[in-house]
Amino acid sequence: MTNLRFRRQFPYHLMILPGLLFILIYNYVPMTGIVMAFERFVPSKGMYLSPWVGWKNFEFMLNMPGIYQVIWNTVFIALMKIIAGVVVPVVITLLLYEAKSRWFKSSVQTIVYFPHFLSWIILGGIFVDILSPSTGMLNEFLGWFGIKPIYFLGDVNWFPFTLVGTETWKEFGYGTIVYLAALTGINPTLYEAATMDGAGRFKQAVHVTLPGLLPMIVLMTILSLGNVLNAGFDQVFNLYSAQVYRSGDIIDTLVYRIGMEDANYGVATAVGLFKSVVSFVMISVSYGLAYRFTSYRIF
Template sequence: MKRNGINGHALAGPVPLRIRFGKALFRYRWFYLMMVPGLLYYLIYHYVPMAGLMIAFKDYNLSKGIWGSEWVGFKHFETIFGSPDFYKLIRNTLVISVYRIVFNMLPDVLLALMLNEVRKMWFKRIIQTVTYGPYFLSWVIVYGLAVAFLAQDTGIVNYYIRELGGAPVNFLADNGTFRSILISTDIWKNTGFGAIIYLASLATINQELYEAAVVDGAGRWRQLWHITLPGIRDVFILLLILRIGSILDAGFEQVYIFLNARVYEVGDIIDTWVFRRGLEQLEFSVAIATNLFKSVIGFILVIGANKLAKKFGGSGIW
């Protein structure tokens, strides 16, 4: 206990950390209780399975299990990096992912900005419904629609090409058009969902800023440039960082469904190769090693992108 030099009263010392923690835990006990299901989900389905990463360093055998399989160190990583297809897979994955980032994020922003300017609510709801609807379709259905339009023999597009005297084009099996089809169908399917995220961000912008801009004589374009775009900048940067972190994914489900042997040169990505080696050929160790490599690269990219975002004035993820 300390004595005050003026009046002689005793002053209490600092409260121990465990007491402060206990009080905070009791005060917010219901909030922590609501967090338990989510924490258990991530613990059980995301963190506990990480013990299986040991398979990447073992010659995994189903009958022996993870612990009984022989330890081989970095053998499977040497197999991956020594594969003649490895650099082709990296190239295709990066190209398709960069195309997705460049061409998929801008339509989301543009659609959100246009919808934000619509004053007729009934018309705005119709447009949102029409653009958001494809998001709920599976890639199998989207591929079926692509076949209906682009098939060489029965597709609608090739029907009109033949009617105009041209030769039909096998769009889905052509190296020159395959990536364009991937990106186009992805834009059609996901733009409406992406626009909703930006619309939510636009709704948080203080309307008094627009009123002050009008008083100062700013038109719609100046309001857009000085108020609207800065208002959604942080969300755009956040989504960009997340996309950069998953740049080695390239959309497995879509690519796997659209992929065929004729377009392996431009369409085969890391995940489709892992699927064939891991599940079809039962080389589980190679598949796990590849995914571990992807995770490490993704982690590095997220850290780097977050630091760059903060350096240039963005908020980043943390």
């Protein structure tokens, strides 16, 4: 029986083999480079002949000027993105669900999904032009109301919120897919009962639709906690500059500068390993909470 079952499933094992090889080659083999976090890495000697320094790279990391500000920036920006990444898609989902025109609903969905598929290299150039304090479209619009130009990408106070706003604009449409799918699981008789009780469209949305979405909202919020140290390297790298390091520099961009610009590979690896360990703990906790509160499990 076991051999028959294996022969039947053998084609499926072959189908999954390329994916497993890809993960092995590009995700697990490079993990051997973690050893550089404990070395004073010398490129000419390689990973296995460079001098061993133990925990000194981590000590250097914790004593770096501004390291705690960078950690705070990462957590603050990531948390704001998580909150906005849940609230905005839910609001848009409720509005789309109430739209009666199928053509209008499909058109809006297509439009708001599209930015998700654009890279931050493209969007970075677009936002630099749109948010320019001198010629940007947004500042010209604000000028009609007598508001002075705002340097969104150069002001340390505005930059984190600019990151959150542009990230939310890019991803909220794609995020509505999950919530629109969750709406299909709501029993239609609940709306009929609410109508018979005299509930209008707004009360139906508040007392039927939103509670029906609540388990998915809780699940997506909990799962997002695993990304609390992922503030978005691609976005920040394409939008930030030295004048906003104080509020916009995150762990990933710091690793890039230390490793690629300063060629201090050992410290860069130590910072990256620190982030990975914390992220692993947060992901484990988030999946544990997801299973406890929503019975969600991967396997």
